[in-house]
Amino acid sequence: MTGNSLVPAPLARLPWKLLLLVLGITGFGLIVLYSAAGGHLKPWAFSQGLRFCMFFVMALVLARVPERAWKAAAFPLYIGVLILLILVEMLGFVGGGSQRWLDLGFIRIQPSEMMKLAIVLALARYYDLLPVGQIRSWSAMWPPALAIGVPLVLVMIQPDLGTSLMIAAGGLTVMFLAGLPLWIFIGGGLALAAAVPIAFSMLHEYQQNRVLIFLDPESDPLGAGYHISQSKIAIGSGGIFGKGFLNGSQSHLDYLPEGHTDFVFATMAEEWGLMGGLFIIVAFIMLVRWGLRVGQRAQSRFARLTAAALATTIFFYVAINLMMVMGLAPVVGIPLPLFSFGGSAMMTVMICIGIMMSIERSSQRRSNFD
């Protein structure tokens, strides 16, 4: 690792492969945003790049935070974010209408976004504290279920179906990895399938529409199905090598809605084709695989669970977004992390990466010590 003496040791110790991967994904994203703006840095590419630099530095700083600090922060962080969620809900109630943001003047915080992280840390900490023998007991189940359930309901009534699903998925991932009996997940899955019709009837009408239109996008090609139809047209028309940089007609002529945010993958695929798409998919798979490996190599239970679950959270982002833009899932408003224009998802993912790097560092150091 320190073979090259020309490079200072702290720099050389950085996980360069990972950072290059992250830089590669984001850099490609900036190129696509530049094209989506019609060949201009403004309004998206420049500010996105600036934001990324900030979060990149932040991630490097987070990487130096010792693992025990995360452990210590897990519960307070969860409770803090939960309070913010309730606060947002009340503000929305007072202000009339749904609200997801908390405007602190200098920054707008989306607590539901933070909850994706907090739930993972909190549950990992919980199972870390739970004595080994109790993993099949009630106490291994109900507190985490409650910890998932409360924010899930709060986010669902915002209403933000996509984010609430991701919070649940993150939490369930920790529970799964913690070693809870398999029948819970299989049985739960079956129960969920049975509950889908009931849950469906409880959704907001626009959410129901999204699901219905996902099932049959052509039923409303100019209305709510427009997103999916136009996105598929953009991706499909790109072909293998795409229409070429700055040549995407779907995005440039405004046929593709949200072409710089949730549907940025379609914008990319139109100009870069299947090759660009495979690049993104492979890059994210590598990123997630790195996260899972960090988890496997980690020594502590908390670290393992956290790293693997955070990696899976990133995976959920990517998978749900790509399934959505390719017409395999309803439009739920999940951005493609690092790629879509916007700060929230980027911040969450960069924190994930920061925490995972910190875990990797800790386990390496410990292994060094060992």
Next chain:
Amino acid sequence: MKRRQRPILSEAQQSLSFTRRTLFLGGAQAGIGVLLATRMGWLSIAENERYALMSESNRVNLTLVPPRRGWIVDRYGRPIAINRTDFRVDLIPDRVTDPERVVNALGNLLSIDQDQRERILEDLEKAAGFQPVQVAAGLTYDQYAAISVRLPDLPGAAPARGYSRFYPDGAAVGHLVGYVGAASAKDYEKSKDPLLITPGFKVGKDCVEKMLDERMRGQPGAKRTEVTARGKLVRELATRPDVPGHPVKLTIDAGLQAFAARRIGTQSGACVVIDCTNGDILAMASMPCYDPNSFSDGISHAEWGMLSEDERVPLMNKTMQGLYPPGSTFKPITALALQQAGIDPEEIVHCGGGYQLGNRRFACLGRHGAMNLHRAIAKSCNTYFYTMGRRAGIDGIAEAARALGLGAEYTLPMPSQKYGTVPDPAWKQRRYKQNWSVSDTLNTSIGQGYLQVSPLQLAVMASRVASGRMLVPRLMAGGSGKPAPPLPYSPEYVANIRSGMDEVVNGAGTAGRSRLPLEGIRMGGKTGTAQVRNFKGGARRGLGIPWKFRDHGLFVGFAPVDNPRYATAVVIEHGMSGSGAAAPVASDTLLYLFDPAKAMAKLEAFEKEWGGDIATRMAADATRYKAAREAAANPAIATAQAEAVVANASNASNAAASRPASTAAPAEEAE
């Protein structure tokens, strides 16, 4: 498997479970990754063609470019109907969200007056959603550009660069070529041809424009443009030029047509000129007439009101749809019939001022004394024709009338012609279930009674008398050069009639004032005054009675007498007399053919008296009409004026259909 069932009790077991589950998770994620990659491959390889097509149809807007309509030219290739490059703007009703606002916005941009705005709004309401409604044509480039840049704020507006129809002679050719207009919703629903709802595309609506529409239509061009999702034009990609329609060449002499129309002047009437060598229609004017240019642009309320309320019915083509009793212009036919019946043209009938039939006296206009055929034609002596017509018999007269072209419809590119009536006993039995009477024969002999003819038929008659051949009128140039067969009457008989008609104009006849002012070229003819309504005594001729009750003035003629080249028929509605109203028009029109400069000089002098040429007078009329309408809007006099307008309108239609009411009105008048 068993091990998995057991509770995890040790750290090591837990670690193993974690590793297994992480591997499972990683595997599942890789599986989903493969699924996503496959899906992407499916979209971009297998379905690439389909989606590329959809993307292309998103991006590219294909608009039809209306073809340039074939020109209508006269026999010498001079333009009668042409196309002018034109910037225009239409509204597509389906896309208009707030008609009032959009029309006002466009109206302010283009300074469209209130009257037109109302017309546009009304059209928008009536039009089927896909049918473009014309807002304005003939825009300047600046106006066109001003609309184009504001398109996002004007939903439904469709500016286009196209061609508009232009008729250089305006109203003078209205009833000859008709006009063009946007296709009706019914047309579109029938053929589903997208061309029909392309803004700026016009179909022929009347006369030649309508009948030869297919031929003049042409093939549309296409324009591919790149547009954004909101319909904003990004750039033009490619254009396929249109294929202009075929031109139509008419037998008309455009100069003569315009002259004839102008020469009718302020009067209401028709003038038809036919080439005696082949039946070519050289002019076919019906005045007053709408201006086909403004009809083709979409007509305003005021304009329509003015035209439909005018008692001179500018909307009717009088040359073919106007039916009039021929009056004395029928006498050449009676003359032919009586000769055919074996009567010697030199036989004398003594005119003592009338003809006694039982206890009824059929009057003559004068006491002409001893009349042979020649002099009877010249003097238009009723007594002679009563006497000889009775002897020739109605069947012979009807036969001659038909042989000379009355009661017939001709193959012309015109949507409606009227047959008129050539009465005979069988007809009367069929029509009225009454027996033919001698008085019917007498009335028919002098062109009154049941007889109904159109100016075109009169012109055909004149051309057949002039040429001695069964000329068939035609309007399309390039007909066969085969000479028409001779009339089924002895050429000598026809020559006798011509010599009588020569006398009418150039001897001691009724139309002596209408001689051609030319050395060596004489016009022959016959005047006629057709009764509209029976009045006692001379009162019905005077200027003192309402216009619509005055007699029609008619004239049929040909020139030169010795070797007829041109034949003409002129009908001046309520012109009071053939010699006073119709013969001068015919004379000047024929003069134009021989000496255009002289004819134009005469015409210009007339037009100075009348208050300018046709367009100037129509504009003045329109101003006057609008002023009257505005005055009518004043509540104090509104009712009275409105009533007057309604009365005028109904009178006008009566006048147009001025037919002799029945046999109850004995027709015995002639000149």
